[in-house]
Amino acid sequence: MSIAAAATEFSFPHRHLLGIEGLSRQEIVGLLDLSEHAATLSRQVAKKRDDLRGRTLINLFFEASTRTQSSFELAGKRLGADVMNMSIRTSSVQKGETLIDTAVTLNAMRPDILVVRHHAAGAVELLSQKVGCSVINAGDGGHEHPTQALLDALTIRRHKGRIDGLIVAICGDILHSRVARSNIFLLNTLGARVRVVAPSTLLASGIARLGVEVYSSMWEGLKDADIVMMLRLQRERMSSNLVPSQREYFHFFGLDYDKLACAKPDALVMHPGPMNRGMEIDSNVADDARSVIREQVEMGVAVRMAVLQALARHLPND
Amino acid sequence: MAMTIEKPQHQARATALVNARLIDPASGLDEAGGVLIADGKIAAVGAKVTQENVGDGELIDCGGHVLAPGLIDMLMFSGEPGNEHRETLATASQAAAAGGVTTIVCMPNTDPVIDDVALVDFILRRARDTAEVNVHPMAAMTKELRSEEMTEFGLLREAGALAFTNGKTSLANAKMMRNVMAYAKDFGALIIHHLEEPTLSEGGVMNEGEVATRLGLPGIPREAETIMLERDISLMALTGVRYHASQISCRASLDIIREAKARGLPVTCGVSINHLTLNENDIGSYRTFFKMRPPLRSEEDRSAMVEGVACGDIDVIVSAHDPQDADRKRRPFAEAADGAIGLETMLPAALRLYHNDEVTLLTLFRALTANPAKLLGLDAGRLHKGAPADLVLLDLNAPLVVTPERLHSRSKNTPFDEARLQGRVLMTLVAGRRVYNYAD
Numbered sequence: 001m002s003i004a005a006a007a008t009e010f011s012f013p014h015r016h017l018l019g020i021e022g023l024s025r026q027e028i029v030g031l032l033d034l035s036e037h038a039a040t041l042s043r044q045v046a047k048k049r050d051d052l053r054g055r056t057l058i059n060l061f062f063e064a065s066t067r068t069q070s071s072f073e074l075a076g077k078r079l080g081a082d083v084m085n086m087s088i089r090t091s092s093v094q095k096g097e098t099l100i101d102t103a104v105t106l107n108a109m110r111p112d113i114l115v116v117r118h119h120a121a122g123a124v125e126l127l128s129q130k131v132g133c134s135v136i137n138a139g140d141g142g143h144e145h146p147t148q149a150l151l152d153a154l155t156i157r158r159h160k161g162r163i164d165g166l167i168v169a170i171c172g173d174i175l176h177s178r179v180a181r182s183n184i185f186l187l188n189t190l191g192a193r194v195r196v197v198a199p200s201t202l203l204a205s206g207i208a209r210l211g212v213e214v215y216s217s218m219w220e221g222l223k224d225a226d227i228v229m230m231l232r233l234q235r236e237r238m239s240s241n242l243v244p245s246q247r248e249y250f251h252f253f254g255l256d257y258d259k260l261a262c263a264k265p266d267a268l269v270m271h272p273g274p275m276n277r278g279m280e281i282d283s284n285v286a287d288d289a290r291s292v293i294r295e296q297v298e299m300g301v302a303v304r305m306a307v308l309q310a311l312a313r314h315l316p317n318d
Numbered sequence: 319m320a321m322t323i324e325k326p327q328h329q330a331r332a333t334a335l336v337n338a339r340l341i342d343p344a345s346g347l348d349e350a351g352g353v354l355i356a357d358g359k360i361a362a363v364g365a366k367v368t369q370e371n372v373g374d375g376e377l378i379d380c381g382g383h384v385l386a387p388g389l390i391d392m393l394m395f396s397g398e399p400g401n402e403h404r405e406t407l408a409t410a411s412q413a414a415a416a417g418g419v420t421t422i423v424c425m426p427n428t429d430p431v432i433d434d435v436a437l438v439d440f441i442l443r444r445a446r447d448t449a450e451v452n453v454h455p456m457a458a459m460t461k462e463l464r465s466e467e468m469t470e471f472g473l474l475r476e477a478g479a480l481a482f483t484n485g486k487t488s489l490a491n492a493k494m495m496r497n498v499m500a501y502a503k504d505f506g507a508l509i510i511h512h513l514e515e516p517t518l519s520e521g522g523v524m525n526e527g528e529v530a531t532r533l534g535l536p537g538i539p540r541e542a543e544t545i546m547l548e549r550d551i552s553l554m555a556l557t558g559v560r561y562h563a564s565q566i567s568c569r570a571s572l573d574i575i576r577e578a579k580a581r582g583l584p585v586t587c588g589v590s591i592n593h594l595t596l597n598e599n600d601i602g603s604y605r606t607f608f609k610m611r612p613p614l615r616s617e618e619d620r621s622a623m624v625e626g627v628a629c630g631d632i633d634v635i636v637s638a639h640d641p642q643d644a645d646r647k648r649r650p651f652a653e654a655a656d657g658a659i660g661l662e663t664m665l666p667a668a669l670r671l672y673h674n675d676e677v678t679l680l681t682l683f684r685a686l687t688a689n690p691a692k693l694l695g696l697d698a699g700r701l702h703k704g705a706p707a708d709l710v711l712l713d714l715n716a717p718l719v720v721t722p723e724r725l726h727s728r729s730k731n732t733p734f735d736e737a738r739l740q741g742r743v744l745m746t747l748v749a750g751r752r753v754y755n756y757a758d
């Protein structure tokens with residue numbers, strides 16, 4: 001089946017993709033199936049399609065990003081869209097005004113799809129209320145990063161053949177992580193058993209109510225895990241007294257061979273990047289045969305193509 | 319000894335409001351009757367005031383509706399001086415009149431801050447010249463509300479400041495708070511304090527818990543409130559000052575208040591109408607009109623607040639009216655301003671508790687009239703011969719859909735947008751003068 005045929009087969013009745021929470025199992029599986037076709041297409045020499053020909057996609061990034069922004073750009077171009085990148089550095093005082101003003105300004109340029117990353121939770125949804133085009137959340141504060149969760153799920157499914165029933169341990173800075181939230185929502189919807197592993201200072205209040213098992217020991221949390229998903233720990237967490245030092249954090253929460261040995265022998269090691277080698281993950285583990293970190297990047301392009309295709313079906317025509 | 323600058327009296331002829339259901343929480347009165355007004359004051363109250371015996375005065379038939387003392391709102395922000403584009407004393411007083419509120423006590427969070435005798439005087443004069451209802455200022459207890467230097471409690475009180483507060487923040491320095499309390503006690507001054515331990519709430523924008531975690535927003539734990547409340551009660555016991563916790567928002571705070579009252583300490587507390595009728599789930603997907611401090615808590619906390627009002631452990635209901643313009647609200651949640659307007663919707667929203675059979679009418683009105691009057695030393699809030707004729711006539715059952723454009727406040731940040739409420743203010747009188755009439 002071609003990517004175009006797959007795209008017309010499933011129903012994705014949303015104008016925007018603002019988060020995973022609220023998506024149904026069928027919608028998520030549909031996006032993953034569509035992504036498979038996009039992944040196949042991306043491995044061909046002739047990668048170009050014209051699904052989005054004549055459409056304008058704007059990457060609006062209020063926060064720095066390498067892989068998310070470039071993979072949206074590539075995804076848009078492979079589908080034939082015109083892609084424009086805007087990176088906006090803002091002073092902390094003017095953040096709010098800049099967001100609405102920028103939205104109104106960009107809307108006047110009549111884009112078809114806006115891909116937005118912003119440092120404030122809810123900012124992308126707010127922006128979606130002010131524009132007439134489709135909006136994709138490429139990360140909003142500590143809230144959601146839906147395409148990351150989709151690409152993680154795609155990577156897992158390609159290796160394990162399923163999500164249902166797998167034990168997934170998400171480890172590290174759960175408190176500040178939008179990746180963790182989107183993954184928790186998605187993996188729960190698809191029937192995985194989700195664990196979170198972190199020191200209590202990096203756990204969000206009431207996290208267990210999101211349907212996860214909570215661990216503060218890596219050795220226990222990783223026991224029999226099928227998937228070990230590491231999160232990036234930012235250095236400023238040390239200065240804000242959430243963890244005392246890099247060496248202590250690595251000793252107890254960094255993924256090394258000793259801790260990985262608690263997981264299943266065929267466990268996958270994942271990381272949304274960018275990695276801090278020697279902080280949350282041992283450099284050799286990151287490059288181990290069980291690591292699928294590079295494949296996650298490849299799947300990132302495929303998933304973003306699929307999302308663009310699914311939303312493009314609802315774009316107005318002349 | 320509250321001081322006001324007297325309004326000129328407009329009332330020559332006597333007015334009689336008859337055929338009403340009289341509600342007076344100060345005396346426990348709930349009976350059919352009327353109120354006779356002469357010279358801006360209540361001349362007679364009760365069943366004897368009827369159409370037959372008022373002579374040639376003006377007659378208002380209340381149609382059996384509730385006639386009660388006008389509401390006294392002891393927590394509201396005006397934008398005057400400094401932020402008149404959000405609210406003036408005139409627009410705030412129009413909103414108050416339309417909401418059955420006859421006395422407002424404005425917070426010192428203005429620009430400049432009300433921390434000086436001249437500012438107190440300014441507010442009183444502006445109110446006299448522009449406001450429809452009684453206006454009293456509260457004064458800042460630290461200069462510019464910066465929590466660094468004490469203000470002139472004695473002089474401010476003589477000028478007419480009803481109470482002393484640190485505005486929207488807690489005075490975190492415990493030694494300074496002790497001094498403020500000890501000094502205030504000498505003048506018999508009331509301290510009204512916001513409860514928030516700033517080092518614990520730092521960075522938080524809504525109630526800590528599952529909802530905040532789902533939304534990816536940093537939380538404010540209830541303990542930021544209870545730690546400050548427990549500290550204040552300790553210092554209050556040490557100094558003997560009259561102390562009022564401006565707003566409590568969670569069950570744990572109510573328990574602390576109960577325990578302190580049981581020990582005989584002169585502590586009182588308030589709750590905002592928002593914390594009685596809304597909870598954190600109303601934030602939904604980042605609705606900034608529900609962003610406030612203290613933050614909306616859980617449903618369990620909300621029902622504890624209702625229970626506190628019902629049994630009288632919570633003394634006062636306030637509007638916490640805080641006008642914010644659209645620019646400061648239409649932002650990502652964490653960056654949006656706190657606060658909601660409430661003067662005009664407080665009474666109909668509070669009636670939800672009555673219609674749900676959670677709080678009796680007398681108890682509800684006690685928290686809105688007699689209790690704040692007593693705390694602030696105001697000669698108001700009761701239906702009594704000689705008291706000022708500050709009254710509200712209320713249809714308890716009329717349905718009401720809140721339409722922001724129709725509200726009198728200059729800012730429209732109401733969390734009750736499109737809310738279905740039950741109860742309508744028909745008429746509001748201040749010193750016998752009609753300042754709001756629904757029929758108009």
